[in-house]
Amino acid sequence: MCNSDKSRREAFTALGGALGVGLLSIPADGAEVAALAITCIDYRLVDDAVKFFGAHKLTNDYDQVSLAGAALAAVSDKFPSSNTAFWDHVGIAIQLHHVKKVIVVDHRDCGAYKVAFGKDYKADAAGETAQHTGVMHQVKAKLAKTHPELTAEFYLMGLDDKADRIL
Ligand SMILES: [Zn+2]
Numbered sequence: 585m586c587n588s589d590k591s592r593r594e595a596f597t598a599l600g601g602a603l604g605v606g607l608l609s610i611p612a613d614g615a616e617v618a619a620l621a622i623t624c625i626d627y628r629l630v631d632d633a634v635k636f637f638g639a640h641k642l643t644n645d646y647d648q649v650s651l652a653g654a655a656l657a658a659v660s661d662k663f664p665s666s667n668t669a670f671w672d673h674v675g676i677a678i679q680l681h682h683v684k685k686v687i688v689v690d691h692r693d694c695g696a697y698k699v700a701f702g703k704d705y706k707a708d709a710a711g712e713t714a715q716h717t718g719v720m721h722q723v724k725a726k727l728a729k730t731h732p733e734l735t736a737e738f739y740l741m742g743l744d745d746k747a748d749r750i751l
Contacts, residue, residue, distance in 0.1 A: 610676055610680045611679070611680075612679060612680060612681070612682065613681070615681050616681055616682045617645050617646055617681040617682075617683055618642055618645045618683065618684065618685060619642060619645070619646040619647075619683055619685040619686065619687050620646065620647045620648070620678075620686050621633070621642070621646045621647065621648045621687050622648075622650075622651065622658075622670065622673075622687070622688045622689070623649075623654055623688075624652060624653055624654045624689075624690065624691055625650045625651065626652075626691060626694065626695070628691075628743060629691050629745070632741065633689060633741075635745065636689065636739075636745070636747055637687075640687075642687075646683075647673075647681055647683060649669070649677075651666045652666065652695070652696040653666070653690070653694060653696030653697060654688050654689055654690045654691070655688045655690050655716065655720050655723045655738060656690070656694075656696050656697055657669070657670045657696070658670040658688075658723045658726065659726065660696075662699060663696070663700075671730070674734075678731070683734070684733075684734060685734060685735045685737065686727060686731075686737075687737045687739070688723065688737070688738045688739070689740075689741055689747065690716045690719075690738070690740050690741070690750075691741040691742070691743070692705070692709070692740065692741070692742050692743060693706065693743055697716070701715060713740060716740050720738040723736075723738070724738065736751070737749060737751070738751040
């Protein structure tokens with residue numbers, strides 16, 4: 585490691601301490617992107633998510649984090665390390681690329697929701713929507729408290745790739 589790498593790392597660490605965050609802090613790299621996209625990891629919707637963000641005119645204009653459950657990852661006590669990753673990455677995307685918006689895309693038939701709530705909503709689309717809506721309200725409230733400068737959009741995508749805006 586050369587000296588400049590070391591001093592840069594030390595600067596990041598110092599900045600992290602100053603900001604009161606537990607991870608290294610990242611200086612802005614000069615780029616600005618419109619949004620931070622947060623999706624589930626589910627393999628069935630990876631390509632659909634790319635199309636979804638493209639349809640929202642965000643191609644190459646968003647950072648992305650994929651965590652099991654998407655919105656659920658932010659608040660479920662079943663996934664504490666995902667809670668940390670979710671909020672850390674909101675902070676990183678703001679620092680690095682000055683994102684102004686967070687877009688969270690949940691999906692139906694989500695394995696993480698089944699784990700967290702112990703219920704399979706295959707035959708109850710309305711109940712499933714209500715479940716996601718409740719979680720999204722929690723995330724939206726926490727975002728408003730921790731990052732009031734951000735706007736937020738929440739969607740629920742079906743396995744047919746159609747997404748409804750929930751909040
Ligand atoms: Zn999922």
